[in-house]
Amino acid sequence: MKEVATFAGGCFWCMVTPFEEQPGIHGILSGYMGGTVENPTYEQVLTGETGHLEVVQITYDPDIFPYEKLLELYWPQIDPTDAVGQGNDRKSQYRAVILYHTEEQRMLAERSKTELDRSGRFSQPVVTAIEPASVFYPAEEYHQNFHKKDPEHYKASRVYSGRDEIIKKYWS
Template sequence: MEKATFAGGCFWCMVTPFEELPGIGGIVSGYTGGSVENPTYEQVKTGQTGHWEAVQITFDPELFPYERLLELYWQQIVPTDPDGQFHDRGSQYRTAIFTHNEKQHELAVQSKKALEASGRFSKPIVTEILPAAPFYPAEEYHQGYHKKNPKHYKEDREKSGRDAYIQEHWKETT
């Protein structure tokens, strides 16, 4: 099993696209890339800790290759937005791919270049590709939030504009 770490705005919305796929062993919502050890949600949401909200995925690369994770990741975000995602604004909601080894780094760079070359977006791709940093699991109430609070999750996701954006930009691949 390997780990993949992706920041794509609100971590609640980054769980469902990946869960229940063959080869996915687990998904943890958390914080990474900042300067505070073991940050809390209250600290991270201020935007002052330098952390991203992210998900860390445990996966079997034989069953679900990293390249496929990257393809799915790009389809969940606005890679041209440097200030957050959808209605979630602030540095904690920026996009980034945190790579755990050189192979992941190479594949992430290749996938970003391919997306840039595709002409799908008129603005530059600003999603960063960074070495994996310490990852701190978010508080328990954030884990599996969509299952614990399905009504609020659905309402929040609809209000955010995420689903409409995905449909508009990726309808031929979904």
């Protein structure tokens, strides 16, 4: 049995690697969700004016890798106290959002968020949004597995985005 999970957490390139080599993960696509434009291009989304999020959509086997484990991997990739972007990525398409496909995913995400907020790890509240999933638009082919296609550009973008600094600050 396969299910789908969708997460937004800043640049979608940086959201692929934490999930890709886990057992029970059948595929990860970078793409866009939400917004007002059908079949948006990267250039359109990049403006921050279409309302789309950069997301990763993960196809997984919940018997091997349950949704709760996906959430456990998701949180340490983001600053959950930042409602407007991630690191140096400050436009609306970089907001951190858990996009649920089922009522069970919504309940598990809400529970996970509440537990994280109560953990005392953060001096500010956990504000990551939990919203219903909508139409998913796969990103252009050159974005898929970008870290493998252009590792030097990926590394430079990761440094610029501040992703590793977020992880170090909040999760080390």
